[in-house]
Amino acid sequence: MSSGLKISPQLRQKIDRELDLREKILWIGQPAPSLMILTGGTLAIALFAVPWTAFSVFWMWAALGFQLPNLSRGFQPQYLFAMFGLPFFLIGIGMLLSPFWSWRQAFQTVYIITNQRAITFEGAGKTTIRSYYPQQFNNLYRKEGNNGIGDVIIAAETTRDSDGDRQRRELGFFNIRDPREVEAILKKLVQEKR
Structure with a gap:
């Protein structure tokens, strides 16, 4: 090889x-790893993720009253409301990392x-193998x-x-x-x- x-x-x-x-x-x-970042819409997804993630952070911060939680007063209802923004924040982080996942996928494809015949191997753990005659x-x-x-x-x-x-x-x-x-x-x- x-x-x-x-x-x-x-x-x-x-x-x-x-x-x-x-x-x-x-x-x-x-695949050329550097180009995997720019294909499959990964760049568009990452760009969309910027306002998505920023808004989710703003949402949580606003729900907390624009201040850090003070746990000495116990659990406040607004903390629960702020936590509703957490899944959206995590989705945003995932979208921001989409170019990295595409780049990583290039090293798992042969x-x-x-x-x-021609053969494609995609993935390291669970590999998809396609043969073309x-x-x-x-x-x-x-x-x-x-x-x-x-x-x-x-x-x-x-x-x-x-x-x-x-x-x-x-x-x-x-x-x-x-x-x-x-x-x-x-x-x-x-x-x-x-």
Whole structure:
């Protein structure tokens, strides 16, 4: 495996168990961690969290009468009222940390192309493993940014949300370095399997 990858021992064991004896790794990579912060709406969520969290702090502070609690007088009713703002504050902290969770997720994701298939491993504890075989590469395409980092879309799935509306989700390798090279390897794999 590449020395630049930061793969946990648990995830590496899962990768080793997943690969067949006749499979040879042609390419292995991970998402660029710095870009995971800016994708999936994490930046928008974090920006929304600023006023959300500030308002929850203001709410609790106002409920306390703009003063620190004095517990020497015992438990006052306004303390309970202030505590209603605590869940909103914790949600705000969670939203503020969403870029960190996305950055961390990049180190728990590994993309592999073997001489048989493409595989995604997502997560370290409970890992989601998806295999894509060459016959599934019919709609293979690439999205590339100016910085040379992009996505290689291997497949798409259509599901229905709770309202019954159709949702399309792209599957593949996201925020990878040199997506052109990855796309070329996948296209070559398709040609070899015909």
